[in-house]
Amino acid sequence: MSPAHLGPTPGFLVWRLSMKWRVAVDRAVAPLGLTHAQYSLVASLYGMRRSGERPSQRRLADHTGLEPLYVSKLARALEAAGLLQRTRDPRDPRAVQLALTEQGEDVTRRAIEVIHGLLEQLLEPLGGLDGPRTREFTRDLMSLLDAPLDPSTQQPRT
Structure with a gap:
């Protein structure tokens, strides 16, 4: 084993950092009634709306990297909480468009401020x-997120 492999691997460090971030965001947005995944949805919706887009659930799933079925489940919970509105797309009856309610926009603006402070803290080093x-x-x-994964490298080696 080479000396480069004696310490933690980049993959392990990315995983640890992502777990640290997820826990920190969950704790930070909990007082607003959100989870990290819900925050990712409402903050993405907020940003997309500001750029003139009213995305479908599928488009939001692609944007966030979450599974479409999970986005649907989150959207239903956010709708039940009064933060999100789900409507059929008039151009495609199979698609569901998403939009924040007035309450959803207010909660999202407050959550974005909280997370901005958290980012400042995390990135201080x-x-x-x-x-x-x-x-x-x-x-x-x-660059790492844009790099495609080669399916042949994802198989266990024998």
């Missing part, structure tokens, strides 16, 4: 949210 190291880190993360 890199110079803060607007620091050059954070911008470089963000570019690296985007």
